[in-house]
Amino acid sequence: MKTIAFLPIIATGALVASIALTTGCGQAPTGKSSGNADQLVALEKEISSLKTKLANAQSRIDGLRAQINSAGPAVADYGLSVPEILEELVEIKMTSENRRAVQRRINFLLEGLVEQGEASVPHIREFLNKMEDIDFVVQRSDEEGRGRGRGREVEEGAHQ
Numbered sequence: 001m002k003t004i005a006f007l008p009i010i011a012t013g014a015l016v017a018s019i020a021l022t023t024g025c026g027q028a029p030t031g032k033s034s035g036n037a038d039q040l041v042a043l044e045k046e047i048s049s050l051k052t053k054l055a056n057a058q059s060r061i062d063g064l065r066a067q068i069n070s071a072g073p074a075v076a077d078y079g080l081s082v083p084e085i086l087e088e089l090v091e092i093k094m095t096s097e098n099r100r101a102v103q104r105r106i107n108f109l110l111e112g113l114v115e116q117g118e119a120s121v122p123h124i125r126e127f128l129n130k131m132e133d134i135d136f137v138v139q140r141s142d143e144e145g146r147g148r149g150r151g152r153e154v155e156e157g158a159h160q
Helices: 002-024 036-071 074-078 082-091 098-113 117-129 142-159
Strands: none
Touching: 036 117, 082 117, 098 117
């Protein structure tokens, strides 16, 4: 029976606690403290500064876009049209002496095709439909071939 006597006291305590908690929840504090006001002013200044920086960045981006658009198409940058690039790629001959320079030129020409974007696709498709192969293999000069051939002959003669 002692347990039943404490039950109304516990229920009353829970009711008072729930009323106290729900009364103040979800409401903004009524009084402003000086610390919060200082933080609020500092945050407003920071927001203003960030908005100014954003506006400056946007204007720089717009200026760069205008420069890019006024510069003209990528064809002017590379100086070659897509058919000219493809023709040069077909005619390139790589030797051991010019290998690095030719590799750089091939990269430059392929970048030129990429830079021209959608305009290059029909020309590339036309080239691929021809079913022609291009070898970018290093072709040995006559002197290199003869020097290596003689070495093999000497080695073969020594083994016999």
